[in-house]
Amino acid sequence: MPENISLEDARVEAEELTTRILEAKDAYYGRDTSLVDDFTYDGWMHRLEELERLHPELQGQDSPTQMVGAAEATGLATIEHAERMLSLDNVFSLEELTEWAAKTRASAGRDVDWLTELKIDGLAINLRYENGRLTSAATRGDGRVGEIVTENALRLPEIPLQLDGTGHPPIVEVRGEVFIPVAAFERLNAAQAEFRERAYADALDRWEKRGGVKKPFEEEKARSAAARRFPSFANPRNAASGGLRQQIEKKNGLELEAGMLRIESLALYVHGIGAWENPPVAAQSQVYEKLAEWGLPTSPHTKVCTSIDEVAAFVEYYGEHRHDIEHELDGIVVKVDELSLHDELGATSRAPRWAIAYKYPPEEVQTKLLDIVVSVGRTGRATPFAVMAPAQVAGSVVRQATLHNKDVVKAKGVLIGDTVVLRKAGDVIPEVLGPVVERRDGTEREFVMPEVCPECGTPLRPMKEGDIDLRCPNARSCPAQVRGRVEHIGSRGALDIEALGEVTAAALTQPTTPADPPLETEAGLFALTLEEIVPIEVVVRDAETGLPKEDDDGVVKTRAPFRRNPTAAEKKSGLEGPQPSSQALTLLAELEKAKTKDLWRLLVSLNIRHVGPVAARALAQWFGSLDAIRRASRDELAAVEGVGGIIADSLLAWFEVDWHQEIVSRWEAAGVQWATPGHPGPGAAVVEGGVLDGLTVVATGSLEGYTRDGAQEAIIQAGGKAASSVSKKTDFVAAGPGAGSKLAKAEELGIRILDAAQFHILVTEGPDALG
Numbered sequence: 209m210p211e212n213i214s215l216e217d218a219r220v221e222a223e224e225l226t227t228r229i230l231e232a233k234d235a236y237y238g239r240d241t242s243l244v245d246d247f248t249y250d251g252w253m254h255r256l257e258e259l260e261r262l263h264p265e266l267q268g269q270d271s272p273t274q275m276v277g278a279a280e281a282t283g284l285a286t287i288e289h290a291e292r293m294l295s296l297d298n299v300f301s302l303e304e305l306t307e308w309a310a311k312t313r314a315s316a317g318r319d320v321d322w323l324t325e326l327k328i329d330g331l332a333i334n335l336r337y338e339n340g341r342l343t344s345a346a347t348r349g350d351g352r353v354g355e356i357v358t359e360n361a362l363r364l365p366e367i368p369l370q371l372d373g374t375g376h377p378p379i380v381e382v383r384g385e386v387f388i389p390v391a392a393f394e395r396l397n398a399a400q401a402e403f404r405e406r407a408y409a410d411a412l413d414r415w416e417k418r419g420g421v422k423k424p425f426e427e428e429k430a431r432s433a434a435a436r437r438f439p440s441f442a443n444p445r446n447a448a449s450g451g452l453r454q455q456i457e458k459k460n461g462l463e464l465e466a467g468m469l470r471i472e473s474l475a476l477y478v479h480g481i482g483a484w485e486n487p488p489v490a491a492q493s494q495v496y497e498k499l500a501e502w503g504l505p506t507s508p509h510t511k512v513c514t515s516i517d518e519v520a521a522f523v524e525y526y527g528e529h530r531h532d533i534e535h536e537l538d539g540i541v542v543k544v545d546e547l548s549l550h551d552e553l554g555a556t557s558r559a560p561r562w563a564i565a566y567k568y569p570p571e572e573v574q575t576k577l578l579d580i581v582v583s584v585g586r587t588g589r590a591t592p593f594a595v596m597a598p599a600q601v602a603g604s605v606v607r608q609a610t611l612h613n614k615d616v617v618k619a620k621g622v623l624i625g626d627t628v629v630l631r632k633a634g635d636v637i638p639e640v641l642g643p644v645v646e647r648r649d650g651t652e653r654e655f656v657m658p659e660v661c662p663e664c665g666t667p668l669r670p671m672k673e674g675d676i677d678l679r680c681p682n683a684r685s686c687p688a689q690v691r692g693r694v695e696h697i698g699s700r701g702a703l704d705i706e707a708l709g710e711v712t713a714a715a716l717t718q719p720t721t722p723a724d725p726p727l728e729t730e731a732g733l734f735a736l737t738l739e740e741i742v743p744i745e746v747v748v749r750d751a752e753t754g755l756p757k758e759d760d761d762g763v764v765k766t767r768a769p770f771r772r773n774p775t776a777a778e779k780k781s782g783l784e785g786p787q788p789s790s791q792a793l794t795l796l797a798e799l800e801k802a803k804t805k806d807l808w809r810l811l812v813s814l815n816i817r818h819v820g821p822v823a824a825r826a827l828a829q830w831f832g833s834l835d836a837i838r839r840a841s842r843d844e845l846a847a848v849e850g851v852g853g854i855i856a857d858s859l860l861a862w863f864e865v866d867w868h869q870e871i872v873s874r875w876e877a878a879g880v881q882w883a884t885p886g887h888p889g890p891g892a893a894v895v896e897g898g899v900l901d902g903l904t905v906v907a908t909g910s911l912e913g914y915t916r917d918g919a920q921e922a923i924i925q926a927g928g929k930a931a932s933s934v935s936k937k938t939d940f941v942a943a944g945p946g947a948g949s950k951l952a953k954a955e956e957l958g959i960r961i962l963d964a965a966q967f968h969i970l971v972t973e974g975p976d977a978l979g
């Protein structure tokens with residue numbers, strides 16, 4: 209729907225946007241920091257373009273929509289490019305991409321081949337070669353004039369001073385992207401941490417030599433100074449940009465060492481040309497072949513596509529595999545392959561018309577760090593986590609992220625109230641990368657790790673001697689730990705009780721009413737009665753913020769999940785007062801069923817350290833009953849395949865605790881079956897001689913007819929080993945839709961890959977039946 213905005217309103221909005229965009233550009237191109245995330249920045253640019261489309265009189269020559277990068281002088285000498293270096297226009301959906309392709313083909317007046325490439329998240333570089341010899345390397349700058357970085361560029365082994373071969377053009381400009389590969393970026397940040405430590409140690413040394421008395425705050429000062437000198441880099445793009453543009457000759461000591469290391473992390477892929485008269489090739493893809501012949505590095509991830517469907521498939525493929533690539537990418541670049549069409553189609557003042565960048569949804573955004581709260585988990589570990597203003601990142605809304613421990617909070621340098629960079633890549637757990645220091649206004653405050661458990665007030669202790677992680681030692685009755693254990697009991701890998709999730713576990717252990725929760729520990733779980741749970745009331749929380757909701761009078765709202773009012777018909781038939789809700793009835797029915805579930809599931813639900821489904825299955829298969837496990841010696845336990853010494857010790861320690869014994873006996877009194885019926889006793893491995901005996905199988909993606917657990921179970925039941933990662937020892941990989949890196953690994957190692965139907969044959973009839 210065309211927007212109806214008056215010129216006056218549009219002007220005000222455009223001015224506001226321009227100010228913000230220019231500020232962000234200054235920081236990004238001049239100081240290698242991002243004041244906002246790329247997605248927000250792109251949104252501003254798009255809106256400004258839209259306003260200028262609606263009111264063309266707003267579009268001055270100096271509008272950011274007409275400019276490439278920034279000319280901001282940063283102290284480096286500059287050089288004019290022989291031919292302008294442009295930016296790229298963006299699209300954010302396949303629909304827009306298809307539209308652009310149709311328009312471009314129409315302008316070309318003939319069929320077009322598309323060259324698809326990964327959009328490398330780095331910074332552009334222009335390499336000028338005269339008769340095959342490098343005369344300058346420069347950044348893009350404002351597109352006409354860039355900063356000279358020749359000295360640093362020549363430190364990259366991939367940038368040749370002299371091109372291979374003979375007969376080079378008198379002048380050619382080669383354009384490419386300088387970036388830091390993902391693996392090198394990790395190493396670089398690890399090295400920065402070492403430099404921090406060394407700088408800190410040096411400062412203390414100097415202090416001591418001067419005979420000073422160290423005070424805690426002096427150490428603190430030395431630490432912060434070291435952290436300022438050698439900060440962690442928030443992302444490879446900004447680290448690469450600063451790395452290439454640093455004035456290395458002005459550095460010495462540790463700074464010089466760190467600077468050199470940063471340059472050594474840089475890599476290059478070339479992706480274009482400028483100022484090449486009459487190139488002896490007709491297509492951009494052939495240009496790359498030529499550049500490779502000259503010894504320049506080209507990306508292996510390019511493809512010539514003859515239809516837009518093929519382009520879309522490329523976009524989709526790398527959308528799923530963007531984390532399997534050696535560098536970060538923020539999208540796909542689609543180019544018209546034929547060079548003569550580049551001239552015909554031309555360019556706007558900012559971008560060529562023969563290419564477009566398709567941008568993937570963001571994986572890195574900025575948001576406000578509202579608070580750092582400490583949570584206690586089921587094992588008692590006290591973990592600080594970030595509470596953030598909700599942020600949409602990589603397709604989901606993120607509000608929280610763990611910060612692990614107080615040292616991590618310190619290392620990341622975040623303060624409560626900071627604007628922080630938040631990253632979530634695909635299925636990966638969200639992570640706070642660090643603060644945007646430039647956005648501070650002085651109201652931020654430091655996080656202080658509490659000394660007592662926030663849930664039960666018990667003084668926190670190190671997990672083990674000298675450990676930085678703290679735990680609440682009140683394992684039996686700390687409400688947070690009981691809640692965590694009860695939730696674990698209901699989880700899919702344990703007793704798989706659907707009605708017993710996080711919210712129900714909290715209701716049973718920490719309701720607002722009654723004051724004494726029905727479960728003080730999990731020992732009472734299987735003896736719960738309707739009378740106990742029906743009165744339960746819990747606080748209603750806001751889904752966005754997690755804070756308690758209040759009514760108009762400021763009273764906290766509560767909810768009674770386990771009861772309902774009687775229906776009219778029930779009232780008529782004389783029923784009075786609250787009735788159990790269907791949730792209450794389901795919970796008790798499912799608990800009843802769980803009492804006779806497989807022994808291994810019951811073992812997992814006991815929350816014994818290290819005893820997960822794999823060890824529990826092995827124990828259950830070997831011993832057949834909890835009693836037999838309890839009577840076994842350390843050696844007997846450790847000898848069971850899949851158990852070992854650590855788990856044996858953990859089992860022995862668990863049985864020694866009185867309140868653990870109480871769980872077992874009270875569950876038993878409530879009807880829990882601690883033995884597998886018909887098991888012949890210790891030593892009888894049930895599935896020996898199965899059709900998969902001695903074979904290792906990995907199941908990945910969604911296999912029709914199997915849940916994730918179900919596929920694993922089927923492998924084990926057939927006597928095979930269900931492994932979670934692919935290696936040379938893997939015999940088969942069963943892969944369904946959504947299979948990612950494991951499938952790629954299997955292909956790489958040449959391991960036989962099965963679909964769901966073949967997998968079914970494998971686990972029921974064995975490998976020979978596959979043919």
Ligand SMILES: NC(=O)c1ccc[n+]([C@@H]2O[C@H](COP(=O)([O-])OP(=O)(O)OC[C@H]3O[C@@H](n4cnc5c(N)ncnc54)[C@H](O)[C@@H]3O)[C@@H](O)[C@H]2O)c1
Nearest residue numbers: 232236242243244245246249295296325327328332479541
């Ligand atoms: N977060 C911020 O504050 C902020 C500020 C300014 C710019 N930015 C980011 O930078 C972008 C604008 O910068 P831009 O003008 O460089 O545009 P761009 O990064 O969207 O696209 C153009 C650039 O892509 C690069 N590129 C990577 N792979 C390529 C390939 N295979 N073929 C051709 N080119 C390739 C080239 O260097 C080219 O100059 C914004 O969209 C935003 O994401 C962010």
